Amino acid sequence: xxxxxxxxxxxxxxxxxxxxxxxxxxxxxxxxxxxxxxxxxxxxxxxxxxxxxxxxxxxxxxxxxxxxxxxxxxxxxxxxxxxxxxxxxxxxxxxxxxxxxxxxxxxxxxxxxxxxxxxxxxxxxxxxxxxxxxxxxxxxxxxx
Amino acid sequence: xxxxxxxxxxxxxxxxxxxxxxxxxxxxxxxxxxxxxxxxxxxxxxxxxxxxxxxxxxxxxxxxxxxxxxxxxxxxxxxxxxxxxxxxxxxxxxxxxxxxxxxxxxxxxxxxxxxxxxxxxxxxxxxxxxxxxxxxxxxxxxxx
Amino acid sequence: xxxxxxxxxxxxxxxxxxxxxxxxxxxxxxxxxxxxxxxxxxxxxxxxxxxxxxxxxxxxxxxxxxxxxxxxxxxxxxxxxxxxxxxxxxxxxxxxxxxxxxxxxxxxxxxxxxxxxxxxxxxxxxxxxxxxxxxxxxxxxxxx
Amino acid sequence: xxxxxxxxxxxxxxxxxxxxxxxxxxxxxxxxxxxxxxxxxxxxxxxxxxxxxxxxxxxxxxxxxxxxxxxxxxxxxxxxxxxxxxxxxxxxxxxxxxxxxxxxxxxxxxxxxxxxxxxxxxxxxxxxxxxxxxxxxxxxxxxx
Numbered sequence: 001x002x003x004x005x006x007x008x009x010x011x012x013x014x015x016x017x018x019x020x021x022x023x024x025x026x027x028x029x030x031x032x033x034x035x036x037x038x039x040x041x042x043x044x045x046x047x048x049x050x051x052x053x054x055x056x057x058x059x060x061x062x063x064x065x066x067x068x069x070x071x072x073x074x075x076x077x078x079x080x081x082x083x084x085x086x087x088x089x090x091x092x093x094x095x096x097x098x099x100x101x102x103x104x105x106x107x108x109x110x111x112x113x114x115x116x117x118x119x120x121x122x123x124x125x126x127x128x129x130x131x132x133x134x135x136x137x138x139x140x141x142x143x144x
Numbered sequence: 145x146x147x148x149x150x151x152x153x154x155x156x157x158x159x160x161x162x163x164x165x166x167x168x169x170x171x172x173x174x175x176x177x178x179x180x181x182x183x184x185x186x187x188x189x190x191x192x193x194x195x196x197x198x199x200x201x202x203x204x205x206x207x208x209x210x211x212x213x214x215x216x217x218x219x220x221x222x223x224x225x226x227x228x229x230x231x232x233x234x235x236x237x238x239x240x241x242x243x244x245x246x247x248x249x250x251x252x253x254x255x256x257x258x259x260x261x262x263x264x265x266x267x268x269x270x271x272x273x274x275x276x277x278x279x280x281x282x283x284x285x286x287x288x
Numbered sequence: 289x290x291x292x293x294x295x296x297x298x299x300x301x302x303x304x305x306x307x308x309x310x311x312x313x314x315x316x317x318x319x320x321x322x323x324x325x326x327x328x329x330x331x332x333x334x335x336x337x338x339x340x341x342x343x344x345x346x347x348x349x350x351x352x353x354x355x356x357x358x359x360x361x362x363x364x365x366x367x368x369x370x371x372x373x374x375x376x377x378x379x380x381x382x383x384x385x386x387x388x389x390x391x392x393x394x395x396x397x398x399x400x401x402x403x404x405x406x407x408x409x410x411x412x413x414x415x416x417x418x419x420x421x422x423x424x425x426x427x428x429x430x431x432x
Numbered sequence: 433x434x435x436x437x438x439x440x441x442x443x444x445x446x447x448x449x450x451x452x453x454x455x456x457x458x459x460x461x462x463x464x465x466x467x468x469x470x471x472x473x474x475x476x477x478x479x480x481x482x483x484x485x486x487x488x489x490x491x492x493x494x495x496x497x498x499x500x501x502x503x504x505x506x507x508x509x510x511x512x513x514x515x516x517x518x519x520x521x522x523x524x525x526x527x528x529x530x531x532x533x534x535x536x537x538x539x540x541x542x543x544x545x546x547x548x549x550x551x552x553x554x555x556x557x558x559x560x561x562x563x564x565x566x567x568x569x570x571x572x573x574x575x576x
Contacts, residue, residue: 011322011332012315012453016446016501022200023170023444027300030167034299034358044299045358056166059205066199066261069448070322070333117210155466155476156311156459158304160357165300171444178443178502188443189502213304214466214477310488311462314455343498344454349491354549405498 002143003039005032005075009067019066025103026059029091032075033107036089040132047129052120054087054109061105065095072096078140082133084123085111146287147183149176151217163210169247170203173235176219177251180233184276191273196264198231198253209246216240222284226277228267229255290431291327293320293363297355307354313391314347317379320363321395324377328420335417340408342375342397353383353390360384366428370421372411373399434575435471437464437507441499451498457535458491461523464507465539468521472564483546484558486519490540497534504528510572514565516555517543 007028015021034044047053067073074094081088087109092101111120122130151172159165178188191197211217218238225232231253236245255264266274295316303309322332335341355361362382369376375397380389399408410418439460447453466476479485499505506526513520519541524533543552554562 008319008322010315010319011447012318012455014448015443016448016450017197017199018448019199021444022203023167023174026167026170027298030300031296031298034296038358043358053161055161055163055210056205056207058207059166059203061200061203063200063202070326070331152463152466154459154463155303156309156462159299160302160304160306162304167300171442174444175440175442178440182502187502214470214475305485305487307487310491311455311458314458318455341449343449343451344493344495346495347454347491347493349488351488351490354487 002140003032003036003077005035005077007031007073007075009069009071009073011069014069017066019068022061022063025061025063025093025105026107028073028075028093029077029089029105029107032077032091033089036077036079036136040136042129042132048114050126050129051114052122052126052129053112053114053117055112055117056107057086057110058108059105061103063103064100065102067093067095067102076101078143079133079137080106080140081108082130082137084121084130085119087111087133146284147176147180147221149179149219149221151175151219153211153213153215153217155213158213161210163212166205166207169205169207169237169249170251172217172219172237173221173233173249173251176221176235177233180221180223184280186273186276192258194270194273195258196266196270196273197256197258197261199256199261200251201230201254202252203249205247205249207247208244211237211239211246220245222287223277223281224250224284225252226274226281228265228274229263231255231277290428291320291324291365293323293365295319295361295363297357297359297361299357302357305354307356310349310351313349313351313381313393314395316361316363316381317365317377317393317395320365320379321377324365324367328424330417330420336402338414338417339402340410340414340417341400341402341405343400343405344395345374345398346396347393349391349393351391352388355381355383355390364389366431367421367425368394368428369396370418370425372409372418373407375399375421434572435464435468435509437467437509439463439505439507441501441503441505443501446501449498451500454493454495457493457495457525457537458539460505460507460525461493461509461521461537461539464509464523465521468509468511472568474561474564479561480546482558482561484552484554484561485544485546485549486541487544487549488539489518489542491537493535493537495535496532499525499527499534508533510575511565511569512538512572513540514562514569516553516562517551519543519565
């Protein structure tokens with residue numbers, strides 16, 4: 001099963017339209033992504049301690065239906081692409097009882113070195129993590 | 145000339161990577177979009193008071209080079225598509241002295257009624273604003 | 289037992305100092321306050337639907353020790369004062385295994401009418417909620 | 433004259449109450465504080481590069497009247513206390529045409545070393561900055 005993250009809409013996350021502000025979803029994606037890697041046994045902190053970071057290269061987000069204050073939110077996260085230099089996550093955001101996501105998005109990350117932000121080749125420089133992500137991708141593929 | 149918005153990076157906008165957090169750019173885009181419509185003489189508030197809102201339908205953002213604390217930021221904003229039901233803004237984010245943008249993005253908005261979030265047809269229901277946006281588009285086109 | 293809220297530090301909540309940004313704690317307080325009233329069977333939304341809001345009048349926050357990314361956070365929330373016109377919550381923020389709070393704060397709220405932001409007298413205008421809060425206060429008092 | 437910082441309320445800074453969310457003011461205070469030190473010729477970045485940081489020890493904020501979307505905001509910032517180990521700023525937030533502040537606050541900072549977060553004695557370890565802050569305090573005193 002793909003990784004699921006549960007959140008509750010915070011008051012501060014709403015705007016004067018009465019709905020969750022659109023810039024909040026990238027933050028939820030990030031929390032969901034953090035959960036994902038943590039469940040795989042390798043947190044963001046561990047990755048950064050190993051000398052690698054994956055800053056965003058690209059973000060997309062599609063808003064179909066808004067969330068409001070206090071709703072329970074489920075973010076379903078999958079790895080939809082992974083290679084030596086890139087990693088792409090896809091997110092679906094569901095409300096309680098929803099059969100279709102209200103918001104969908106992707107984040108594309110590039111591997112860089114913590115020390116100098118230079119591009120890294122994960123396959124060569126951190127093969128264990130590279131293999132782990134490949135396995136995640138293969139597993140997630142069957143659920144999309 | 146297209147609309148320009150000047151900002152300065154806030155400490156709260158940085159993250160532990162030491163750079164501006166990626167979810168901040170949609171907020172800057174929004175501030176720039178607000179400036180754009182304000183300069184055209186029709187603020188977001190006036191639009192909402194007229195019974196219309198333009199919630200986001202889509203967001204894209206590409207991160208080429210990070211910003212750090214205290215930098216002066218210029219967001220250049222253009223209307224790149226406008227019709228009866230949709231409005232698309234494009235943004236380029238420059239640092240001081242930059243000839244190329246460090247971050248680029250688009251936001252696609254759908255016109256809805258404030259009262260019930262139903263889709264609106266701007267051409268029929270608010271022709272004056274529709275025409276204004278067409279004129280903006282024509283002008284911005286020459287600068288892209 | 290007083291109300292407890294569990295959170296996990298988000299990457300977006302850190303700043304370039306590598307720690308949770310100080311403006312995040314009021315947001316956590318608010319999430320904890322929302323949990324508190326929800327557990328009492330009367331959510332913020334229900335209160336607002338009844339015609340009342342409790343905007344902040346005062347906020348205090350004392351920072352003793354920082355939180356970092358990914359830590360699990362527990363916010364303990366108490367009502368420390370309640371009368372016809374005011375409501376005061378106190379918060380203690382603990383990390384895992386902590387015996388002392390790392391951050392403490394209070395929020396003082398004034399009852400107003402949703403319609404016009406005029407001051408409200410809860411004792412007269414919403415006695416049921418007034419009594420509930422009194423009971424909460426009496427219970428929380430024994431745990432401080 | 434004390435330091436003034438001009439801001440415009442962002443849409444993302446509003447909440448479902450239709451007003452600026454209370455956790456936004458500490459972020460404005462910080463922007464104003466950054467302006468203050470920058471005008472004195474010593475930015476936050478320069479201070480951090482010198483090996484010192486001033487994380488918050490204490491925050492207070494009093495909310496008298498809300499701000500709404502698009503309003504122009506002026507934050508007036510003063511140093512109201514400074515010694516070898518502490519620094520206290522006070523803030524007043526005005527809307528256009530206001531003679532009284534709508535929001536007021538203070539932030540108390542403790543000098544620490546960047547390297548290990550240990551307490552620092554500014555008077556001994558960075559006397560030039562210590563003297564500068566004393567002069568700021570004397571000047572600001574006359575305007576409060």
